[in-house]
Amino acid sequence: MSALSLVSDRARALVAVALLTAATIAWAAAPLSGGSAGTLVALVVAVGSGAASLAGLVVGDAQIGSGAFDPLPVRVAADVAHALRVVPWSQTMIVAVLVLEALHPARPWHTGVLAVALLAFVLAAHLAETGSAPRAAFGPQAPVLAAGAGLTALAVAAVALPPLPAGPAATALRVLAVAAAVLAGALALPVRRP
Amino acid sequence: MVDGPVVDRTVAGGTVKPVRWSLSAHARRLLTLALAGLVIAIISGRPEFAGAAAPAVLLLAGWPMRRPAAVTVAATVTAQQLVEGEQAAVVARVSGQGGYRVQATIVAAPAFSAGAPAARADAGAGPLRVPFQAEQWGSARIGRLEIVLRDRFRLAEGRVSVELPRVQTHPRPARMDRRIVLSRLPSRLGEHPSRAPGEGIEFAGVRPFAPGDRQRRINWPATTRTGSLQLNTFTAERTQNVVILADATAAVGAPGATSLDLALRGAAGAMTCYLAGGDRVGLVIYADRLSWIGPGLGRRHFHRLMDLLVASHAGWERTAGLSRLPRAALPPGALILVFSPLLHPRLVEALRDLRERGFSVLVVDVLAAEPEGFRTRSGGLARRIWRLEQQAIRFSLTELGIPVVRWDGQSSLDEPLAPYTRRVMLTGRAS
Numbered sequence: 001m002s003a004l005s006l007v008s009d010r011a012r013a014l015v016a017v018a019l020l021t022a023a024t025i026a027w028a029a030a031p032l033s034g035g036s037a038g039t040l041v042a043l044v045v046a047v048g049s050g051a052a053s054l055a056g057l058v059v060g061d062a063q064i065g066s067g068a069f070d071p072l073p074v075r076v077a078a079d080v081a082h083a084l085r086v087v088p089w090s091q092t093m094i095v096a097v098l099v100l101e102a103l104h105p106a107r108p109w110h111t112g113v114l115a116v117a118l119l120a121f122v123l124a125a126h127l128a129e130t131g132s133a134p135r136a137a138f139g140p141q142a143p144v145l146a147a148g149a150g151l152t153a154l155a156v157a158a159v160a161l162p163p164l165p166a167g168p169a170a171t172a173l174r175v176l177a178v179a180a181a182v183l184a185g186a187l188a189l190p191v192r193r194p
Numbered sequence: 195m196v197d198g199p200v201v202d203r204t205v206a207g208g209t210v211k212p213v214r215w216s217l218s219a220h221a222r223r224l225l226t227l228a229l230a231g232l233v234i235a236i237i238s239g240r241p242e243f244a245g246a247a248a249p250a251v252l253l254l255a256g257w258p259m260r261r262p263a264a265v266t267v268a269a270t271v272t273a274q275q276l277v278e279g280e281q282a283a284v285v286a287r288v289s290g291q292g293g294y295r296v297q298a299t300i301v302a303a304p305a306f307s308a309g310a311p312a313a314r315a316d317a318g319a320g321p322l323r324v325p326f327q328a329e330q331w332g333s334a335r336i337g338r339l340e341i342v343l344r345d346r347f348r349l350a351e352g353r354v355s356v357e358l359p360r361v362q363t364h365p366r367p368a369r370m371d372r373r374i375v376l377s378r379l380p381s382r383l384g385e386h387p388s389r390a391p392g393e394g395i396e397f398a399g400v401r402p403f404a405p406g407d408r409q410r411r412i413n414w415p416a417t418t419r420t421g422s423l424q425l426n427t428f429t430a431e432r433t434q435n436v437v438i439l440a441d442a443t444a445a446v447g448a449p450g451a452t453s454l455d456l457a458l459r460g461a462a463g464a465m466t467c468y469l470a471g472g473d474r475v476g477l478v479i480y481a482d483r484l485s486w487i488g489p490g491l492g493r494r495h496f497h498r499l500m501d502l503l504v505a506s507h508a509g510w511e512r513t514a515g516l517s518r519l520p521r522a523a524l525p526p527g528a529l530i531l532v533f534s535p536l537l538h539p540r541l542v543e544a545l546r547d548l549r550e551r552g553f554s555v556l557v558v559d560v561l562a563a564e565p566e567g568f569r570t571r572s573g574g575l576a577r578r579i580w581r582l583e584q585q586a587i588r589f590s591l592t593e594l595g596i597p598v599v600r601w602d603g604q605s606s607l608d609e610p611l612a613p614y615t616r617r618v619m620l621t622g623r624a625s
Contacts, residue, residue, distance in 0.1 A: 061299075063308065090219075091226040098230045098243065108242045115246030118227055122250070126220040130348065141253065141347060148249025155245020 013127035017057060020121040021050040021093065027114050028100040035103040042103060046096035049089045056084035057128045090125055094118060112156035116149065147184040154180055208268025208287060213343060213352040215261055221349040224250040258345040261352060265290045269339050269356050275497075276328040278366035278459075281309075284339055284358060286322045294343040294352065298322040303337040305330040305363065328363040330450065331458060333504055335360045364500045365455070368463030370607040372615035373471055376554055379432035380527050385472040392430020400424050434473045435489045435525045438464050440503065441534030441541055442481035447563035453535035456560035456603040458503055460533040463607055465503075469496050477502055478523050480534075480541055486523035517543035529554050535561035536587050536598075549594050556614060557591060557598045558607070 025046045032039065059081045065074040101114050127137055138145065154177060161173075217225065231247030234240070266289045273282040286298045300308035309325030326336060336358040343352035379388050391398055400416050403423030416424035440461040445454035461477070468475045474489035477499045487495075487502055517540045524530070530553050534541060548555050565580055588598045599610035608615065 061311075088222065088226075090223055094223065094226050095230045098227075098234055098246070102234045102238050102240070102243065106240055106242075108240075111240070111242040111246060115231070115242075115249075118246065119249050122220070122223045122227060125223060126348070129219060137348075141256070144252045144256070145249060148252045151248035151252070152245040155248065156242050159240070159242050 009133050010128055010131040013124050013131075014054075014057060016124040017121065017128050018054055020117060020124055021054055024097050024114060024117045024121055025050055025093075025100070027110070027117060028097045028104075034105065035100070037103075039100065039103045042096050042100040046093055046100055049092035049096060052084060052087070053089035053093050053125070056089055057125060059084055060129070061085075090121075094122075106159075108156045108160040112152055115152050115156075119145075119148070150180055150184040154184075208266045208289075209356070210264050210266050210290075211354045211356065212264050213262060213354055215350055215352045218344070218348050218351045221254065221257070224254050224349075228254060253347075254349065256345075256347045257349050260292075261350060262290055262292050262294070262343070265341070265343070265352075265354055267339075267341060267354060267356050269358060271336065271359055271361060274359075274361055275500075276361060276363045278328055278331055278363060280363075281325055281327045282361075283309075283323045283325045284336065286312075286324065286339060286341065286356075288322070288341055288354075291343050294345055296322065297342045297344070298324050299340045299342070300324050300326050300336065300358070301338040301340055302326060303335055305332055305334045306336050308337070328361070331363050331365040331455070331504060333360060333362045362501070362504055364504060365458040365462045367466045368460045368601075368603070368607045370463040370467040370611070372608050372611070373467060373473070374529060374531075374556065374611060374614045376434060376527070376529050378527060379434055380525070386432055386434055388430050388432040390430045390432075391427050394428045394431035396429040396431070398427045398429045401427055434468075435476070435528035436464070436468045436473050437476040437478060437489065437524055437528045437530045438499075439478045439480060439519075439530055439532040439534070441532070441536075441538065442479055443538040443541065444535055446535060446537070446561070451562065451603055453537075453560045453562065456562065456601065457533040457535070459603065460558055460560060460601060460607060461503060461531075462500065464531050464533075465496065465499050467607075475499065476523065476525070476528070478519065479503070479505075480519075480538075480544070484520070484523075486520070488523065489525055489528065518547050519544050524548070524553065527553075530556070532557045533560055535559065536584070536591075537561065542587055542591070545591060545596055546594060549596050555596045556611075557596055558610065559588070559598050559600045560603065562602060 025043070028046070029035070029039070029043050032043070035042075062081075064078040064081050070078070097114070097118065101111055104110075123134075123138060127134060130137065158177070228247040228250035231243045231245075231250070235243035235247070268287045270285050271282060272285065273280075276282055284298075284300060288296050288298075295314060297311055297313040299311040300306075302308040305328065307327045307329055309327070312322040312324045314320060314322060324339070339356040339358055341354040341356065343354075344350070375386050379386055400413050401424070403412065403425045407425050411426045413424045413426045438461045440457045442454055442457065445452040447453050447456075465475050465477065469491065472491070474491055475495070476487055476489035478484065478486040479502060485502055485505070487498055490498075530548060532545060532555060534557060536542060536557065536559060545555055545557065561584070565577060591598050597614065599614075601607060601610050
């Protein structure tokens, strides 16, 4: 792969991370007035750690300065870059966003969409770190991702659907749910491991 | 499964190093998403959060169970001796990693800078070439070679650390194309035309033929004009003894361009120039202890001089130096080129002594800094007094017949030395 395409892949992944960071935080926080106590704190933590996470991905493993002979601003920049790398900012953001969502009243489909966005954030962050193309990085894992998405949908659907009265419709839906779970498992099983 | 603890041991293909396995950043993010989703689902009693954790749990199921406990690493450096700014590479061969992909990175020591990491997309056993660059003269370890093993899904990371060997970095020689040549040279065959007649190729004059002279040197035009046989005479070609004196008692100035850096780069440039011209070059390092190598010729001698240059250590010591340099280091009639900031009073005394002993001495002033922090009026006065003292030292040396030229470390040495390289430098004892 050429250096140019590697850079463009990484740049695309960084833009995706930035958009997904903003989208997940906004999605989990909305409506801001609807959350219980602590929503504002969780939002501040999510925004701060999201920004730091993005900055850490932008900096990457780049060496800042050349050591003891650097002027003060370069050494300060090197220390900041070190802090961005050492602290797990993206994990902090994931937890903060989930807590932010949990502080709101139950809204299963909303949570389901957030789960998909968070998974996309994790995958985009991985692409930004490695600079690899999405197909090369996650092509072999596509069945697993599909199975995971299916299980998320099942969980959300189980919560969202109103309790059904006994009867053929309820039985059919249960059979459908079991079939979906089996299908999800079957999609995950054929993945080869190193 | 990972085997028991492995200790470093040397085998035919390199050194067996234990692998430290850990979660990758990607795996840590997935694990966080999975655990946070499940914990929140349990605490809040909302199953949709467990659904949010499901994809991460499934992706983590690809975690590799069979991981090598150790790999064999052989790391070699393409060059053992470098010059400041020169690039070389570490060639690493890794084996025993199974199906894992390998990436090699140099964590460079302060005197070096690392190039781009080298990675192999496949799981083959070909060499990995990681470039690095020497930034500062001296003898130092390059740093550490970090080898990272990654599985197919980049969930697990195995790290192996290898200490890289020590390499010598020579000072970057200052550019110097023209040489100072003394008017009186020792009787030793060389490449400089001297005033004495001899067997060289430089034309000296014409004289009448005497029995025993070589016929091929007959000057036929002169013979025709005068009617008697006339012979061409030539000058003798002599070598010159040059002693480079590098003052390593102080390192003042901006890091990377201190007086010591400039002194050593200037000394390296002068050594390179004179040895290339066929002169005999010696070196004296004036530091906390005196070290020297007598004049000599050739490539091997050049490396000996460079080794001594690199081994010099900066540092001001009150007991440092002698005010009289030993005879063994200074052959009679030698040209002495001094690279010094002229901050050490004993060295100044030693230079005066050299001049009084009849040596031709030339000082290249490498002082490129002044005392800082004098913001008050008395501080400004102190700085003026310091400048006057420095000027007085240089003036007294010039009055003794020791030229002092200033070199900034950036330009060629030919510029400050131009007045002395255009004609021969007269030798003579100080009055």
